[in-house]
Amino acid sequence: MPLDPYGLRRVVSPRGVLPQRAEVLDPGLSLGEDELAIAVEALNVDAASFRQLEEAARGDPERIGAAVLDIVRTRGKMHNPVTGSGGVLLGRVSAVGPSHPAAGTLRPGDRVVTLVSLSLTPLRLDRIDAVHPAADRITCAGEAILFATGLWARLPTDLPEAVALSVLDVCGAPALVARHATAGQRVLVLGAGKSGALVAVAARERLGPSGRVVLSDRAPAALEAVRALGVADALLALDATDPLSGLAAARDAGGPFDLVVSCASVPGTEMAALLAVKPGGTVIFFSMATSFTAAALGAEGVGRDATLLIGNGFVPGHADLALDLVRRHPALRELFAARHR
Amino acid sequence: MPLDPYGLRRVVSPRGVLPQRAEVLDPGLSLGEDELAIAVEALNVDAASFRQLEEAARGDPERIGAAVLDIVRTRGKMHNPVTGSGGVLLGRVSAVGPSHPAAGTLRPGDRVVTLVSLSLTPLRLDRIDAVHPAADRITCAGEAILFATGLWARLPTDLPEAVALSVLDVCGAPALVARHATAGQRVLVLGAGKSGALVAVAARERLGPSGRVVLSDRAPAALEAVRALGVADALLALDATDPLSGLAAARDAGGPFDLVVSCASVPGTEMAALLAVKPGGTVIFFSMATSFTAAALGAEGVGRDATLLIGNGFVPGHADLALDLVRRHPALRELFAARHR
Numbered sequence A, B: 001m002p003l004d005p006y007g008l009r010r011v012v013s014p015r016g017v018l019p020q021r022a023e024v025l026d027p028g029l030s031l032g033e034d035e036l037a038i039a040v041e042a043l044n045v046d047a048a049s050f051r052q053l054e055e056a057a058r059g060d061p062e063r064i065g066a067a068v069l070d071i072v073r074t075r076g077k078m079h080n081p082v083t084g085s086g087g088v089l090l091g092r093v094s095a096v097g098p099s100h101p102a103a104g105t106l107r108p109g110d111r112v113v114t115l116v117s118l119s120l121t122p123l124r125l126d127r128i129d130a131v132h133p134a135a136d137r138i139t140c141a142g143e144a145i146l147f148a149t150g151l152w153a154r155l156p157t158d159l160p161e162a163v164a165l166s167v168l169d170v171c172g173a174p175a176l177v178a179r180h181a182t183a184g185q186r187v188l189v190l191g192a193g194k195s196g197a198l199v200a201v202a203a204r205e206r207l208g209p210s211g212r213v214v215l216s217d218r219a220p221a222a223l224e225a226v227r228a229l230g231v232a233d234a235l236l237a238l239d240a241t242d243p244l245s246g247l248a249a250a251r252d253a254g255g256p257f258d259l260v261v262s263c264a265s266v267p268g269t270e271m272a273a274l275l276a277v278k279p280g281g282t283v284i285f286f287s288m289a290t291s292f293t294a295a296a297l298g299a300e301g302v303g304r305d306a307t308l309l310i311g312n313g314f315v316p317g318h319a320d321l322a323l324d325l326v327r328r329h330p331a332l333r334e335l336f337a338a339r340h341r
Helices: A047-056 A061-075 A161-168 A172-180 A194-210 A220-229 A245-252 A270-276 A292-301 A318-328 A330-338 B047-056 B061-075 B161-169 B172-180 B194-210 B220-227 B245-252 B270-276 B292-301 B318-328 B330-338
Strands: A011-013 A036-045 A087-096 A111-114 A123-132 A137-146 A152-154 A186-190 A212-217 A234-237 A257-262 A277-285 A307-310 B011-013 B036-045 B087-096 B111-114 B123-132 B137-146 B152-154 B186-190 B212-217 B234-237 B257-262 B277-285 B307-310
Touching: A036 A047, A047 A061, A061 A123, A061 A137, A087 A137, A087 A161, A111 A161, A152 A318, A161 A194, A161 A318, A161 A330, A172 A194, A172 A257, A172 A277, A172 A318, A186 A194, A186 A270, A194 A212, A194 A220, A194 A257, A194 A318, A194 A330, A212 A220, A220 A234, A220 A330, A245 A257, A245 A270, A257 A270, A270 A277, A270 A292, A292 A307, A292 B292, A292 B307, A307 B292, A318 A330, B036 B047, B047 B061, B061 B123, B061 B137, B087 B137, B087 B161, B111 B161, B152 B318, B161 B194, B161 B318, B161 B330, B172 B194, B172 B257, B172 B277, B172 B318, B186 B194, B186 B270, B194 B212, B194 B220, B194 B257, B194 B318, B194 B330, B212 B220, B220 B234, B220 B330, B245 B257, B245 B270, B257 B270, B270 B277, B270 B292, B292 B307, B318 B330
Parallel strands: A186 A212, A186 A257, A212 A234, A257 A277, A277 A307, B186 B212, B186 B257, B212 B234, B257 B277, B277 B307
Antiparallel strands: A036 A087, A036 A137, A087 A111, A111 A152, A123 A137, A307 B307, B036 B087, B036 B137, B087 B111, B111 B152, B123 B137
8 A cells, every 4th residue: 555644545535636635535435554543532612613513503612522523423523614723632542554654653542632623534433422612622432543744742741741732833933933043032922822932931941041031912811821931021011013013122122033933812913023123134934824925015015134933843853842831831731731721 | 303213293193193093194393304295207106096086987097197186185095995905106306305314325316216105105296297007107396205114125127117116016026035035945935926026036146056945826827927037946826825735845745844924915825834844944924914913823824833934015125126126137127018018
């Protein structure tokens, strides 16, 4: 059997697309030699998808469950046809193909979480046990397939499950920042939410005592929440949707910056990032609200020669790096735990 | 008078925004010491803006001219309120502030073209001489202001004006590729239009004879047009909107590639680029049709660890680099000239 790292042979319709774009996948084919099978315990449905299902079912958990069963039976994946979004799943490894990259490291019974979207993950559901609207979670039994290119992480046993999932959700950001930050740099982080906090801690570790980390947010409460991390040289109240705030940050908080990391959750923050970075510096955009054209044309408009990076969600070792940060920084762990109380 | 590199003092309304976002600019203030004044000869209006003006005026050049005069009188810049787009202008330097970065290099009378959008350039128009619908051009007289951060290029005297403008329009792409390409690499260029051709030539020069340059397009005619350049090791017919075409390119044309450069002019080409690049490689997205989320989530979905760059339109020296490529490669010059016959 030929290797199939992108899962093309499981695409039923339309022909010739990748699994994410497929209308229907076939979870029933026998396991490929570079595939991984997972006995599913729970689906963590994407928030947008769960809200849509909840509204369509008028909040009735039973009807939500029935809708999920119906989608998975029809499409061979939990790919919400209305929102287009997916989520992730938890389960135990049931079989590892001999040519799968994890053949040497994962064994049947290991507990894992998938880091690729349910929108491209072949899935068969045998039953639904419970629907948990507060957690966007569905406990269930079934089987899922991961392709050789599909990302996963071992579920840690020393962290609460909700904390681990929440960290893994944004683990690409601190890993990419750790790759690009170097000792002595001045770093500005826009947005002090989950990914902003992880990024600030990762930057501090990479910079050592010599550099400067400035963590900013427009919400005073968000800044108060990250104060205990103790990694920022300055906490800056700044509305990154005000384009001139980047200039103000550069003036008032020790910039312009070698590295600006946008973790803002709202649109319209590109100019603030571009005006805060120094010529020859780097901006990493993690915000999913980033506009490609606003960033590209904005840099040209103010003549800023900066390297502009799209925050790729995958960096090898990203899950371990992020979980280790949380283990080594009790205040960071507490910050994530507080979000789930 | 304080320096004002972003032109904030010329913003009339709303207060506190950058000139590009401003409703109204004031072109009438006396020249700042870090500003440059240009006696305007012609506006090269953005294609989308010109089409809109043309339709609103039912193709009547006189009415198009009247509309342009009205916009500039109202807004203090040629910023089309319907399309939001601008264009560039040509003229002769009339004054250079002593603190402007070009104070030592530009003199009154020098012929220049602006490389920042008309949508942020303060402009006063005294009269319109002619409207040239075939060239989206308006010959006129007036005065424009460039801020210290505003990009410009000297209009070359040894190239036809239309060729020079056309090259300058996309000069950021070859400059950024020249920065990131290194000897011996395998490079794939998606899209064999103006910027794709410049990028292929820049990559070839940087790689020397050791690397591999593959230039692709879905239109056979586009590939035929770039054959005479003689810089590509392979010309590849490939529809980059088919997500699997990247895999096919990698298989059939000597990939996966160290560097993939997207110059495609249509949406939906992110997956092809991501599947063609090798792990650890780099993708530079120049296409203004690039979707930020499609690139970021697409890379994660196929577990591709690649550096994803937003094609910043400004790289120091970009105008000279691109014009020099055209001077040194007669086939490239002919390619641009053929587009204006």
